[in-house]
Amino acid sequence: GIQVEQSPPDLILQEGANSTLRCNFSDSVNNLQWFHQNPWGQLINLFYIPSGTKQNGRLSATTVATERYSLLYISSSQTTDSGVYFCAVVNLTENEKLTFGTGTRLTIIP
């Protein structure tokens, strides 16, 4: 099956800093989503972005499907941004299976 790797695995930043999270995948995809799992365990949909660039407030994401990677940018970090960020993809040959990466744990220090 498709492999999804996220980097870095852990990231500790001061409040106000910017960060870039990366997601690499091993095969062609027709769906890519970014999620934020907050400290209470809730999974929040951030972006549905199989290709191109999207922005939502301080967050933006870019997917370059031909090069098999996606980036999540967080600007002016706040403590509420802490949690685990997951990238998840659907492989073209496994239509119903959303495969998750292992996540990036982000800790924002006041």
Next chain:
Amino acid sequence: NAGVTQTPKFQVLKTGQSMTLQCAQDMNHNSMYWYRQDPGMGLRLIYYSASEGTTDKGEVPNGYNVSRLNKREFSLRLESAAPSQTSVYFCASSHQGARQPQHFGDGTRLSIL
């Protein structure tokens, strides 16, 4: 705006007991999914229902059964719980298939002693 609702939120079972996890969505979505999340890992697909009346196995289906009761509801059953099934279970739904964005419930934390 309930979205995807899961019940219960927490449950402790003894080995060998049975249990049904409930999931309901109010977004008129056709597709529904059950995932499990083990500590320090991403989610893995257990079963899915692409549309009302259909169910299919995902990546880790052993030890589970599902029922798509109607368009709104998709339940997950553990017939004989085992400690290896201790996990957090998430239900999700999408308008039609995994190519569309999936929306998740808040999860059920299940411990098997």
